[in-house]
Amino acid sequence: MDIKNAKYEISNADYRKCPAINVPEYAFIGRSNVGKSSLINMIGKSKSLAKTSQKPGKTLLINHFKMDNGTWYMVDLPGYGYAARGKEQRSQFSKIIQEYILGREQLTCLFVLIDIRHSPQKIDLEFLRWLGEHQVPFAIVFTKADKEGPNAGKKKVEEYKKVLKKEWEELPPVFITSSEKWTGREELLDYIFSINKEIAEGEKPHIEEELKPDAEKNAAEI
Numbered sequence: 001m002d003i004k005n006a007k008y009e010i011s012n013a014d015y016r017k018c019p020a021i022n023v024p025e026y027a028f029i030g031r032s033n034v035g036k037s038s039l040i041n042m043i044g045k046s047k048s049l050a051k052t053s054q055k056p057g058k059t060l061l062i063n064h065f066k067m068d069n070g071t072w073y074m075v076d077l078p079g080y081g082y083a084a085r086g087k088e089q090r091s092q093f094s095k096i097i098q099e100y101i102l103g104r105e106q107l108t109c110l111f112v113l114i115d116i117r118h119s120p121q122k123i124d125l126e127f128l129r130w131l132g133e134h135q136v137p138f139a140i141v142f143t144k145a146d147k148e149g150p151n152a153g154k155k156k157v158e159e160y161k162k163v164l165k166k167e168w169e170e171l172p173p174v175f176i177t178s179s180e181k182w183t184g185r186e187e188l189l190d191y192i193f194s195i196n197k198e199i200a201e202g203e204k205p206h207i208e209e210e211l212k213p214d215a216e217k218n219a220a221e222i
């Protein structure tokens with residue numbers, strides 16, 4: 001199965017102003033330059049859906065993309081871990097991200113992007129830990145797989161999993177992608193479509209209302 005269409009809809013700094021439509025939403029996040037815009041463009045089959053930024057940290061807002069005539073959304077979240085803008089602005093990014101993640105009821109799965117070439121970075125591990133603490137459903141997407149050979153790439157992923165296993169009882173779903181080669185696109189879409197189907201068939205929603213912490217209260221904690 002493939003997408004039928006993808007269209008940019010709106011950008012917001014506040015999750016409360018995001019589209020008030022109750023359809024499943026899949027958000028993408030990662031450090032600046034991880035390949036997030038390229039991945040969103042690959043999924044959306046467009047060269048310009050998310051602007052591939054030249055400058056790290058350029059994407060400061062929550063960007064909504066309407067998928068398949070509005071039956072689900074892709075969301076491009078601001079990059080995290082970009083220090084060069086100064087502490088104040090960085091914490092502002094964090095607030096936008098945290099409030100969206102903890103407050104957006106439509107959020108069905110958060111895809112956390114990791115550059116396959118890098119060994120586990122403190123900021124990513126801390127972010128994953130924070131997601132776990134708040135019971136946010138997430139999956140890991142390794143990007144730029146073409147920059148490693150297939151075997152080297154798999155080895156990197158295994159090494160990463162080994163680090164995660166030290167503190168996680170169960171590992172999240174893992175995808176290996178390359179926007180350059182369109183690797184992993186089908187697997188990601190299959191995953192999204194299977195969740196959409198479950199939700200449409202009225203199976204257990206992926207985000208339990210009672211498990212969702214208060215956004216305001218937790219925003220200062222990260």
Ligand code: GDP
Pocket residue numbers: 030031032033034035036037038039051052053054056057079143144145146147177178179180181
């Ligand atoms: P963002 O800042 O996370 O949105 O990252 P971008 O999508 O703008 O990508 C950052 C840089 O990595 C750009 O120069 C992209 O061309 C490059 N890039 C992104 N994805 C891939 C990939 O799958 N393979 C390769 N070789 N380069 C990639």
